[in-house]
Amino acid sequence: MVRVLKQTLQYAPWLVLFASLIGYLGEYSRWFDHFSSFRVQYCFLGLMLAIWQLLRKQWALTALSLTVFLGNVWLIEDWLFSSKSASQNKADFKVYHANVLFKNHDYSLVTQQIREEKPDFFSINEATPPLIAHLKKTFAQEYPYSFVVFAKNDTEVFVASRTPIVVDSAATFAVRGLMRLTTIVKNKPLTIIACHAYNPIKKVDFIIRNQELKHIAALVTKERNPTLVIGDLNITPWSVIYQDFIMKSGLTNCREGFGLHPSWPVWMPLMLIPIDHCLINNQLETVSFQTGNYTKSDHYPLVIQLRFRP
Numbered sequence: 001m002v003r004v005l006k007q008t009l010q011y012a013p014w015l016v017l018f019a020s021l022i023g024y025l026g027e028y029s030r031w032f033d034h035f036s037s038f039r040v041q042y043c044f045l046g047l048m049l050a051i052w053q054l055l056r057k058q059w060a061l062t063a064l065s066l067t068v069f070l071g072n073v074w075l076i077e078d079w080l081f082s083s084k085s086a087s088q089n090k091a092d093f094k095v096y097h098a099n100v101l102f103k104n105h106d107y108s109l110v111t112q113q114i115r116e117e118k119p120d121f122f123s124i125n126e127a128t129p130p131l132i133a134h135l136k137k138t139f140a141q142e143y144p145y146s147f148v149v150f151a152k153n154d155t156e157v158f159v160a161s162r163t164p165i166v167v168d169s170a171a172t173f174a175v176r177g178l179m180r181l182t183t184i185v186k187n188k189p190l191t192i193i194a195c196h197a198y199n200p201i202k203k204v205d206f207i208i209r210n211q212e213l214k215h216i217a218a219l220v221t222k223e224r225n226p227t228l229v230i231g232d233l234n235i236t237p238w239s240v241i242y243q244d245f246i247m248k249s250g251l252t253n254c255r256e257g258f259g260l261h262p263s264w265p266v267w268m269p270l271m272l273i274p275i276d277h278c279l280i281n282n283q284l285e286t287v288s289f290q291t292g293n294y295t296k297s298d299h300y301p302l303v304i305q306l307r308f309r310p
Contacts, residue, residue, distance in 0.1 A: 009052060013064045016045050020072055026240045030206035037236040037273050040080060040260070043072040075238055079274075082259035091287040091305035093185050094118070098292070098301035099125040099196070099232045099264075099276060102155045107134050109295040114139065117292070117303055120162050120185065125151070125196040125232045126297075127158040135160065151177035151196040152205075157231070159194045175215045176208075182225065188308055191223055195231040209234055210241055217249035226283035226308055232264075232276045232299065251279040254304050258289040263300045278304045285309050 023036030046069030053062040096119035098110050111134070114122055122143070124135070132148060135158065143160035147167055151157050159165075163183045171180040178195040193216055200206035213233070220227055229251060235242045237253060246253070255261050255274065262272035276299055280286065285307050292301035 009049065010061070012045070013049050013053075013061055013068060016042055016049070016068050017064065020068055023238065024240060027244075030200045030203060033200065033206070033235075033239055033241060036239045037275075038271070039072045039076045039236075039238045040262075040273075041271065043069055043076060046070075046072065076260075078256070079237060079260045082257065084257035089285070089287055089307055092188075092307045093120040093190075093305075095120065095228065095230060095278060095304045095306065096122040096292070096301065097125075097230050097276060097278065097304075098122070098295060099297060099299035100127065100131065100295065101297035101299070102126040102128050102153070104296050105130075106296050107131055109293070110297075110301070111135070111138055113292050113295065113301065119303070121183075121192060122160055123192075123194045123230045124158040125299075126155040128155060132156065132158050145183075147179055147181060149173075149177065149179045152198055155196070157194050157196050159192065165192075171215075171219055175212050178212060178215065180219060186308070189225040191225040191227040193219060193227065193229045195229065195233065197231065197233045197235070199234050213241065213245040214248075217245055220249040220251060220281060223281060227281045228284060228306065229277070229279040230302075230304075234275050236273050236275060246279075249279075251281060252286075254278040254280060254286040254289045254306070256286075258286070261289065261291045261300075261302075263291060263302065265298050266294060266300060267298060276300075276302055278302060280306065283309055 019035050020042050022032050026033030026036050046065050050062050050065035050069060053065055096114060096117050100110055143162055145165045146160040148156050148158045157177055161183055165181045165183045168180040181192045183190050197212045198205040198209040200209045216229055260274055262274045263276040287305040287307050290303050292303050
């Protein structure tokens with residue numbers, strides 16, 4: 001058994017290097033794109049392997065493992081290491097987002113968090129009709145305005161607001177699982193695009209997710225209002241598809257500078273990756289970004305405070 005383990009460790013740096021490199025080909029295959037999601041894990045593995053091989057004086061493998069480590073650190077350092085604390089500027093509004101897991105029938109924790117956080121808007125992914133009915137009834141006075149659209153697997157995207165909302169039907173029903181709303185906050189217009197992108201396990205869902213991102217980018221480039229995009233986009237910041245989406249849309253990820261804050265999967269802490277996002281255009285600024293507490297879902301929720309740029 002010890003011999004097998006040692007042989008495995010001999011090949012491990014090459015396997016991690018292969019996984020690191022193949023992630024750059026994500027635009028060609030959903031499987032390649034999945035490999036791009038685990039840059040933090042590749043860093044950890046590269047460092048652990050380098051230490052092990054250094055102790056065993058395996059210089060060539062040590063150099064290879066350090067190359068894997070440094071190559072991935074270069075990609076994640078801006079995300080992993082927080083450089084901002086909550087801004088001293090006062091937030092103009094707060095947004096709460098949660099993928100609640102459609103199989104979760106305990107609504108108490110997410111309801112409690114909404115009560116405690118008191119967001120101006122909240123976005124729920126994988127909402128079911130019973131949950132939506134519960135939220136509408138529970139928050140009828142605080143959040144009298146809401147809208148819902150169908151997403152994947154008979155679940156829905158649900159958004160509730162303290163302020164009146166106007167639904168852009170053409171944009172909302174062009175792609176499943178997405179809505180575009182406008183509202184007024186502190187006498188300023190605000191556009192909210194809420195989305196639950198398809199999980200790219202199947203090839204058809206991979207194609208649909210990428211189409212959803214292209215649709216969002218097209219909407220955002222036409223916006224004149226301060227705009228935020230919120231939801232489980234089923235993609236990490238290291239995907240070449242995500243990077244192309246950011247380049248074309250001009251959006252900024254709200255977690256930038258506040259740490260990585262991975263959101264899924266809760267049940268496998270060592271494999272946590274950031275796939276729930278809040279993205280903003282250049283008319284908004286992030287005051288704070290954090291993940292919420294466990295809600296019996298496989299995702300951690302997001303709590304974001306934003307302000308209008310002067």
